[in-house]
Amino acid sequence: MALRMLVPVDDTLASYRTQQYLIKMKDALKPTVTLLTVIQLSKLAYRCIPDFQQEMIKNNALKLGRQTLEEHEKKYREAGIHADSILEEGGEAGKMICSLAQQEAFDMICISPNND
Numbered sequence: 001m002a003l004r005m006l007v008p009v010d011d012t013l014a015s016y017r018t019q020q021y022l023i024k025m026k027d028a029l030k031p032t033v034t035l036l037t038v039i040q041l042s043k044l045a046y047r048c049i050p051d052f053q054q055e056m057i058k059n060n061a062l063k064l065g066r067q068t069l070e071e072h073e074k075k076y077r078e079a080g081i082h083a084d085s086i087l088e089e090g091g092e093a094g095k096m097i098c099s100l101a102q103q104e105a106f107d108m109i110c111i112s113p114n115n116d
Contacts, residue, residue: 001030002030002031002032002082003029003030003031003032003107003108004031004032004034004104004105004106004107004108005022005029005031005032005033005034005106005107005108005109005110006034006036006097006100006101006104006106006108006109006110007019007022007033007034007035007036007072007109007110007111008035008036008037008038008093008097008109008111009035009036009037009068009069009072010037010068011064011068012114013114014111014112014113014114015072015112017112018110018111018112019072019075019076021110021112022076022081022110023075023076023079023081026079026080026081031081032081032082032083033076033081033082033083033084034083034084034085034086034104034106035069035072035073035076035083035084035085035086036085036086036088036096036097036100037065037068037069037085037086037087037088038088038089038090038093038096038097039058039061039062039065039087039088039089039090040090040091040092040093041058041061041089041090042090042091042092058089062087062089065087066087069085069087070085072085073085086100088100097109097111
């Protein structure tokens with residue numbers, strides 16, 4: 001039976017370590033992976049940034065988020081692991097990860113420590 005895993009991803013070395021680990025363990029875990037990127041737009045409100053620039057920053061952040069997800073998704077699929085992705089906008093990433101994991105009843109959340 002396949003494990004349903006939520007894997008938060010970004011552009012860090014930690015995300016790529018997680019990816020390498022899951023690919024290495026694919027035969028033992030038989031994972032179905034949902035990749036999640038959270039774009040924290042709430043931080044813009046505190047910076048006195050004009051609205052038009054906030055919109056530009058938001059659009060660029062969303063574009064980079066989609067690119068990151070596509071890059072990770074491609075690697076998992078090349079390794080023979082079923083992967084889909086979710087791009088969320090909002091506040092604190094940790095709370096959003098936990099909320100989604102609970103709503104969707106994932107079997108596991110896989111996050112690598114970010115200590116290079």
